[in-house]
Amino acid sequence: MEIILKQDIKGLGEKDDVVVVKPGYGRNYLIPKGFAALATASAKKVLAENLKQAAFKQDKIKKDAQDIATRLADVKLSIGAKAGESGKIFGAVNTIMIADALKQQGFDVDRRRITFETEPKELGAYVANLNLHKEVKVQVPFEVVAE
Incomplete structure (x- = not known):
């Protein structure tokens, strides 16, 4: 079962990672606790867009810091x-x-x-x-x- 992590989980991955876990672990623990979401095709597209926008913002912040x-x-x-x-x-x-x-x-x-x-x-x-x-x-x- 593929899931997208919503926060860092020790031994599994970091926030916004797409990881494969056993179905019971994902369905019974990670998803109900809010630690992860199911990695559907649309969720992966949203994740890719969010990562792209976050990278753009970080580049702008870094560029401003270098100017200062x-x-x-x-x-x-x-x-x-x-x-x-x-x-x-x-x-x-x-x-x-x-x-x-x-x-x-x-x-x-x-x-x-x-x-x-x-x-x-x-x-x-x-x-x-x-x-x-x-x-x-x-x-x-x-x-x-x-x-």
């Missing part, structure tokens, strides 16, 4: 923070501050996609890693200066 990455290549940020005489920062420089500084430069990047190689705890130069897409990552240098 090329524009971010020559951006340098300056983040102001209160600091003591020794150069140690009071509080912390976080991803929200980086996202706000990028927004002022004209880049709308979600703060959850920003990470630091080393946490900024003193005045100086640091690097922020931006994960724009699972295949597109860019490093943006920034400097923490005293306010």
Whole structure:
């Protein structure tokens, strides 16, 4: 019996895979639980069209991320923070501050996609890693200066 998986099932396949299972397993467990659907000719055509549209959307998202990455290549940020005489920062420089500084430069990047190689705890130069897409990552240098 051929079925189309609606979600990942360990040992069987991933979402949108067409797999062959024993009729009892498919009819009595996978289909009633909503884990799979019967792989009819029309269901296979719908699946192929959905996969084609999803691939098109992913290509567009990746292309947009690459455009942003090329524009971010020559951006340098300056983040102001209160600091003591020794150069140690009071509080912390976080991803929200980086996202706000990028927004002022004209880049709308979600703060959850920003990470630091080393946490900024003193005045100086640091690097922020931006994960724009699972295949597109860019490093943006920034400097923490005293306010």
